[in-house]
Amino acid sequence: MSDIDIAVDPLEVNNQKSNNVRWSPTGADGDADPLGLRDTVVHLDSLTRWNLTLLPLATDTDDDNPTVAENEKRSPFPWRNDLNNKIVLWKGDITELSVHAIVHSTNEKMTDRSYITEKLFAKAGPKLQADIKNNIRVCKTGEAKISEGFDLLCRYVIHTVGPRYNVKYVTAAEGALYSSYRNVLQLVRENSVRSLGLCCVHSQKRGYPPGEGAHIAVRTVRRFLERYGSDVDVIIFVCDDETYSVYETVLPLYFPRNPQEQRESLSRLPEDIGNEMGEPVIPERQIRISDKPTFNPAGPQKEDEFEKTVDLNEEFGKSINGSVGQHPFASMQEHPDDQKQRNPRTVNEVKHIEQQKRYERLLKRARTEDLTEISALRCLYRTGQDRFGRPVIVFVGKNFPAHTVDMEKALLYMIRLMDPIVDRDYVVVYFHTQTSNENLPPMNYLKNVYHTLDHKYKKNLKSFYIVHPTWWSKFATWFFTTFTASDIKQKVHSLKGVQFLYAKINPDQLDIPPFVLDHDIQENGPRYFVPFEEGTVEDL
CATH class of the missing domain: 3.40.220.10 (Leucine Aminopeptidase, subunit E, domain 1)
Structure with a gap:
């Protein structure tokens, strides 16, 4: 009996296993020894x-x-x-x-x-x-x-x-x-x-x-x-x-x-809902190799993608020995290279199109999802305007729990808040005050966010002020703007204190958390004034 394979029904297999008996695919008696109690x-x-x-x-x-x-x-x-x-x-x-x-x-x-x-x-x-x-x-x-x-x-x-x-x-x-x-x-x-x-x-x-x-x-x-x-x-x-x-x-x-x-x-589905099999659709790559590339007078046959495996070598041989001239692809009148020269599309253009589509999908989600938990953190909000009438976005580093927050929802909230603003010139103020490692997102996340955001975010950003920077934050900022975000490097400025902001933004236009002001007084004294000179990230 032990030398004969026995067909076992899967449902019986599950019942055997749940009864704490070691199951063997062959069902041999010698393998049916106790396994010990399972946790769950x-x-x-x-x-x-x-x-x-x-x-x-x-x-x-x-x-x-x-x-x-x-x-x-x-x-x-x-x-x-x-x-x-x-x-x-x-x-x-x-x-x-x-x-x-x-x-x-x-x-x-x-x-x-x-x-x-x-x-x-x-x-x-x-x-x-x-x-x-x-x-x-x-x-x-x-x-x-x-x-x-x-x-x-x-x-x-x-x-x-x-x-x-x-x-x-x-x-x-x-x-x-x-x-x-x-x-x-x-x-x-x-x-x-x-x-x-x-x-x-x-x-x-x-x-x-x-x-x-x-x-x-x-x-x-x-x-x-x-x-x-x-x-x-x-x-x-x-x-x-x-x-x-x-x-x-x-x-x-x-x-x-x-x-x-x-x-x-219907209003919450993404723009790309895939084809009939669920596969992501790429408009630029709609040419598909069918299982039978020869011309079919009765019309295209429905492809069963889960069932059929196509031997491309065999089918390609059929198309060569059969009716290459009958295939629609062979009836094209224009040389492909000539068409590309008249309507070229560079690698950068393709990347830009893909990036734009992804941003549009995220924007659509940002407008429909519940992001109240992120909003309640008060880590990112809009305040007043600078002296040139440009809207100001404030980011409070200490209020951002980078290790516990849903990072994707944080990105969606940022897009929802900033998308209506970034079509024109704007300014960002980042308070690095009293931040710790728990508040710092991974560098890879920052890179992904930077490459995900639409080009208008970088183009219309006029100044990015970092208040109360540390030596490490200066180095990290320099590294990021040198190797990832070089196009905004000259727009990033490190400021020793809040008073440096007042030369560009009136105090009544800034909503500053109390702990930032208290820290500023402890570091710089109750009354200090330094002529406003923007310190760039290169001042290391």
Whole structure:
């Protein structure tokens, strides 16, 4: 009996594992030794499906309203209770889920040392690491590979690698992230996985903004379920404390739970909602290699991206030996190089277009999301005008909890506050007074913010005053403006005290926190006056 492989139903596997019996894929009796008590086992019947998640009930269905009916017809993600019943939003440890498969986000060499990875390997036992070392070995960015779950509650573990985020290459990052989720879902179909624990592949460890990554994740799952919903029973979006609120906001946009939520989501959806598979759309790259490039008189065939694998060498041979001259691409009258010379587009222009699109998406979110928590910090606000009538923005470093605040919401709040102002000349005053390491955002975050903001922010900034700088802040400012923000370097000025501001901004136009004034008196005395000479960041 021990030499014969026994087919095991996945549901029975989960039941066996939850009963504290070590499960073997072969079902051999010799492997069924006690595993010891598990801390927690989360069963599917204990989780609340998305369609049953509490939400405000619609007070008016507006069935007779032609405008509402028209909106519902054109909604790209209409309300579907059957799809919502296959979705769960859950916060917890993914290794505790009693499901057919879980997703493991790792790095290219499969050597990630995050907390969840260490826990997964510890629960899976040494066989999982041996399987990765001997069989999987590496996993490229955007790929997904599957292994057995061994001593885990799940039968399979799907490993995938999310992209490193760089604001200069947003398009590549979005494409790679979509590929990760798509390839995971493709393995789900190929291995008849009915229940999946899906973690956040877009990790902040790799710099990916949680909100933008969540849009791609949820959108891809929605399009997948629209096509293959009958193949899957449930997909669980597994979150932690940081990502749960993000998914709670994004999910209703793609999985509205009633007609009212569907209508409200229309104004909050991003500009790019992907193609029919959820893949990000790049207008400049709309040429696609189809599975059958030869001319079809009956019209284009619908491509099943999750089902078909195209042998490009074989198809290219067919197109050469067959009907190259019949293909529309071969009937172009104009030489491509001539067209490019008349209508050139440089690399910088393409980057500028991508940056502008990303900023517009952020601006749209900034106008709709609830940012009251950031506003209450009083770390960034508008005050009066300088002596030339230019609006003044104040940033109070001490009030900014950089290590605990939601950095993405902080960026959205800054965009909401400053976008109406930066179309014309403006001034920024930064009080570095009594700041500590807890108030200083990472340099990479500052770089991303700088490259994310629209060009008008840099162009119309006339002066950036840093009040009460330290030696370290001067050095950091010099480094940042030298290697990242060289175009605003001459606009940045370090000031020893508040009185230096009064030569450019009247005191009655400045809303200065009391602790800043108290510190100023302690450092410079109750009455001091120094002729106003702007100290630039070069004065080190």
